[in-house]
Amino acid sequence: MTTIRLRNSKSRKVEEFHPIDPENVQMYVCGPTVYDRAHLGNARPVLVFDVLYRLLRHVYGERHVTYVRNFTDVDDKINAEAQRRKGLGDPRSLEALIAERTEETIAWYHADMDALGALRPDQEPRATAFIGQMIAMIADLIAKGHAYEKEGHVLFRVRSYQNYGALSGRSVDDMIAGARVEVAPFKEDPMDFVLWKPSDEDLPGWDSPWGRGRPGWHIECSAMSYELLGASFDIHGGGIDLQFPHHENEIAQSACAHPEAGFANYWVHNEMLQVEGKKMSKSLGNFFTVRDLLDQGVPGEVIRFVMLGTHYGKPMDWTERKREEAETTLRKWRALVDGAVPAAHPAAELVEALADDLNTAGAIADKFDKKSRAKMIVSGSSLSLT
Numbered sequence: 528m529t530t531i532r533l534r535n536s537k538s539r540k541v542e543e544f545h546p547i548d549p550e551n552v553q554m555y556v557c558g559p560t561v562y563d564r565a566h567l568g569n570a571r572p573v574l575v576f577d578v579l580y581r582l583l584r585h586v587y588g589e590r591h592v593t594y595v596r597n598f599t600d601v602d603d604k605i606n607a608e609a610q611r612r613k614g615l616g617d618p619r620s621l622e623a624l625i626a627e628r629t630e631e632t633i634a635w636y637h638a639d640m641d642a643l644g645a646l647r648p649d650q651e652p653r654a655t656a657f658i659g660q661m662i663a664m665i666a667d668l669i670a671k672g673h674a675y676e677k678e679g680h681v682l683f684r685v686r687s688y689q690n691y692g693a694l695s696g697r698s699v700d701d702m703i704a705g706a707r708v709e710v711a712p713f714k715e716d717p718m719d720f721v722l723w724k725p726s727d728e729d730l731p732g733w734d735s736p737w738g739r740g741r742p743g744w745h746i747e748c749s750a751m752s753y754e755l756l757g758a759s760f761d762i763h764g765g766g767i768d769l770q771f772p773h774h775e776n777e778i779a780q781s782a783c784a785h786p787e788a789g790f791a792n793y794w795v796h797n798e799m800l801q802v803e804g805k806k807m808s809k810s811l812g813n814f815f816t817v818r819d820l821l822d823q824g825v826p827g828e829v830i831r832f833v834m835l836g837t838h839y840g841k842p843m844d845w846t847e848r849k850r851e852e853a854e855t856t857l858r859k860w861r862a863l864v865d866g867a868v869p870a871a872h873p874a875a876e877l878v879e880a881l882a883d884d885l886n887t888a889g890a891i892a893d894k895f896d897k898k899s900r901a902k903m904i905v906s907g908s909s910l911s912l913t
């Protein structure tokens with residue numbers, strides 16, 4: 528059996544991957560907050576973890592891998608958009624407007640990521656369907672002394688968890704010095720983060736032991752991964768921008784709620800995306816969505832090919848030139864394999880490259896002759912990169 532090697536952010540080393548149960552390999556990836564179209568940067572983790580998912584399925588068998596990616600459908604940005612529509616005179620209730628926004632955004636996300644050739648995860652839980660489990664986990668954290676209620680808020684007591692900061696390799700004091708931590712009168716310590724916050728009448732809310740309110744973002748992933756995968760599972764993925772504070776907070780919550788378990792054994796983070804050497808931002812005018820590119824006639828497979836041309840652990844630079852080159856290369860490769868019978872199994876060299884810490888860039892680059900690369904990459908097998 529192929530041994531997969533992955534860079535584990537926990538140890539900061541490339542390690543051999545050994546699942547808890549090879550019959551049921553489990554991966555959780557933080558999904559999108561559904562308030563708007565996915566921008567190009569949002570596509571990177573989708574494609575990186577799609578390749579990992581496909582590789583795991585190839586090695587352990589399709590029915591032996593469970594991939595969970597959540598939808599965050601309770602968030603102040605979603606509320607703001609619904610309130611904006613209401614302000615424009617929409618007569619429907621805020622709940623109805625929030626539900627509409629969420630539904631349309633999830634449908635866009637599916638359509639856009641399908642166009643990039645990404646398989647859908649086995650489960651795509653929505654945060655609003657797990658509020659009861661979040662409340663139960665928060666109550667448990669309070670009972671164990673890791674959280675406290677004040678003024679309708681529930682906060683996680685960061686100093687109660689000794690290993691806080693281990694994933695990103697920082698101490699709590701360094702983090703306080705460097706981070707934009709919010710000082711608030713209801714916090715014992717500026718590092719403490721919100722598990723639950725009160726909702727007034729204009730906001731969505733659920734009844735809880737601490738009054739009507741809504742969950743903080745971090746508790747969503749801890750509660751959903753526990754419910755769907757258990758207290759210990761194999762891989763937790765996401766963009767490097769989520770490592771702190773989101774992933775540190777997930778670890779703190781889960782480790783304190785289930786001290787007997789290990790939570791995620793392997794943490795895999797993809798680096799960020801830039802556009803023409805600059806951070807993508809609305810103010811720089813280089814911000815665009817996946818849909819913008821598709822609408823301009825850029826095929827999904829070209830976007831995928833450009834993205835996978837850079838190793839996930841390195842910053843990825845999207846450039847016009849790369850897009851053009853990818854279109855030309857793919858056109859040539861398609862012509863080279865035209866008429867060939869689609870491969871039943873992925874090429875051994877391709878599996879080998881991907882098992883080496885998802886070396887997509889190596890597989891695409893010049894290790895093999897042109898025709899074998901063309902065959903490997905556009906062959907139509909379950910592991911092809913297009």
Ligand SMILES: [Zn+2]
Pocket residue numbers: 556557558748773777
């Ligand atoms: Zn998460």
